Amino acid sequence: MAKILKRGVALLLVLVMSAGLALGLMRAGAFNPSHDEVQARWGGAPSRFVVVNGVTLHVRDEGKGPVxxxxxxxxxxxxxxxxxxxxxxxxxxxxxxDWPPYGLSRDPRPSTGLSGVMQLIEAFVEQEHLERFAIVGSSSGATLSVLYTAAHPDKVAALALSTLPLEAPPPTHVSAAETATIWLHENVVPNYYPKFFYRWTLASLYGVPARLKPETVDWYYDTNNLDGGFARVRAYYQANKKSLWKKGAGTEAAQVKVPILLQWGDRDIVLPTYLADKAVKQFANAPVTLLHYPDVGHYPMLELPDETGRDLDQFLGRVFPQHP
Structure with missing residues (x-):
C-alpha cells in the first residue's frame, strides 16, 4: 500500500509539473502560430493584401457584375x-x-472599436472606387453594415444581414468546462486558447453541431491565436463598451431606407430570436424581409450554406434585376 501511495504521489507530481510546464509554454507564446505561417496556410490565392490608411488588409475580390x-x-x-x-x-x-482586429489583416494602432473599423471601410471603399453596392454582414459585421449605410446612403443599394445586434448582446450561457477554460485564459494564458476550446464554442454556436467542419475549427484556431491577437481584441471590445454599446445602433437603423434581408438562426444562443422581431421594428423606414431558419445557430452561412445562399442570391436578384 505504501508503494502504491508513493507511486500515486509521484505520478501526481509529474502531472502537476507537466501541466505547469505546458501553461508556462503557452504563456510564453510557444504554441502561438506565427503570422507568416498562418498567412501561408490561409492567405493564398485569390487573397491579396492592400494597404489602407496604414492598415494591411487581407482582401478577396472575385467575379464581375454589381458589387x-x-x-x-x-x-x-x-x-x-x-x-x-x-x-x-x-x-x-x-x-x-478581414477587418481588424481579426483574421490576417494587420493594424499597428490600438483598436478604437467599430467606429474605427467603419473609418477603415470608408477609406477602403474610396480607395477601390466603389460606387453603389450591396453589403452582406454577419453579427457585428451586420452592425457595421448598418452604421455604414446610415452614414453613406448614396453608396448602398441593399443590406443582407444575419443575426444582427443593434444593441449590446445579452449574456450567453456557456458550459462549466468552457467557463473554466475562459478563466484559465484570462488569468493564466491571456494570449492562447487550445483547439478543443474552439471546437466546443463553435459547436455551441451551431443549431446542429454535427454540421461543424474540422477545417472551420482549424482556421478559427489559427487566426485567433496569432501573437498579440487577444490584446488587440480586448482593446476592440473595451472601445465598443465605451461607445457603441452605450447607445446601440437603433438610431442608425431608423435612418436606413434600402431593402433589407434579415436571415436569422432560431437556435442562436448569442442573439435570441426575439431580437429579430425587434430589429424589424427598428428598421422603421426600410422594407425588411425576415427569414427564420429553425435548426440553425449563429452562422447561417457556415451551417446551412446552400439554402441560405440561395435565399441571399434571390434577394440580390431583386435588387439588381438586370443580372441572373
Missing amino acids: VLMLHSSMSNLRIWDAWADRLKTHYRVIRL
Whole structure:
C-alpha cells in the first residue's frame, strides 16, 4: 500500500509539473502560430493584401457584375463567406475582407472599436472606387453594415444581414468546462486558447453541431491565436463598451431606407430570436424581409450554406434585376 501511495504521489507530481510546464509554454507564446505561417496556410490565392490608411488588409475580390461587399462577424474572418462567395461570384463582383482586429489583416494602432473599423471601410471603399453596392454582414459585421449605410446612403443599394445586434448582446450561457477554460485564459494564458476550446464554442454556436467542419475549427484556431491577437481584441471590445454599446445602433437603423434581408438562426444562443422581431421594428423606414431558419445557430452561412445562399442570391436578384 505504501508503494502504491508513493507511486500515486509521484505520478501526481509529474502531472502537476507537466501541466505547469505546458501553461508556462503557452504563456510564453510557444504554441502561438506565427503570422507568416498562418498567412501561408490561409492567405493564398485569390487573397491579396492592400494597404489602407496604414492598415494591411487581407482582401478577396472575385467575379464581375454589381458589387457585393461582405463583412464578417467578431472572432471570425472572410472565410465564413466561402460558400456564399462561390455561389455569388459567377454573376457579382464579390469583395470580402478581414477587418481588424481579426483574421490576417494587420493594424499597428490600438483598436478604437467599430467606429474605427467603419473609418477603415470608408477609406477602403474610396480607395477601390466603389460606387453603389450591396453589403452582406454577419453579427457585428451586420452592425457595421448598418452604421455604414446610415452614414453613406448614396453608396448602398441593399443590406443582407444575419443575426444582427443593434444593441449590446445579452449574456450567453456557456458550459462549466468552457467557463473554466475562459478563466484559465484570462488569468493564466491571456494570449492562447487550445483547439478543443474552439471546437466546443463553435459547436455551441451551431443549431446542429454535427454540421461543424474540422477545417472551420482549424482556421478559427489559427487566426485567433496569432501573437498579440487577444490584446488587440480586448482593446476592440473595451472601445465598443465605451461607445457603441452605450447607445446601440437603433438610431442608425431608423435612418436606413434600402431593402433589407434579415436571415436569422432560431437556435442562436448569442442573439435570441426575439431580437429579430425587434430589429424589424427598428428598421422603421426600410422594407425588411425576415427569414427564420429553425435548426440553425449563429452562422447561417457556415451551417446551412446552400439554402441560405440561395435565399441571399434571390434577394440580390431583386435588387439588381438586370443580372441572373
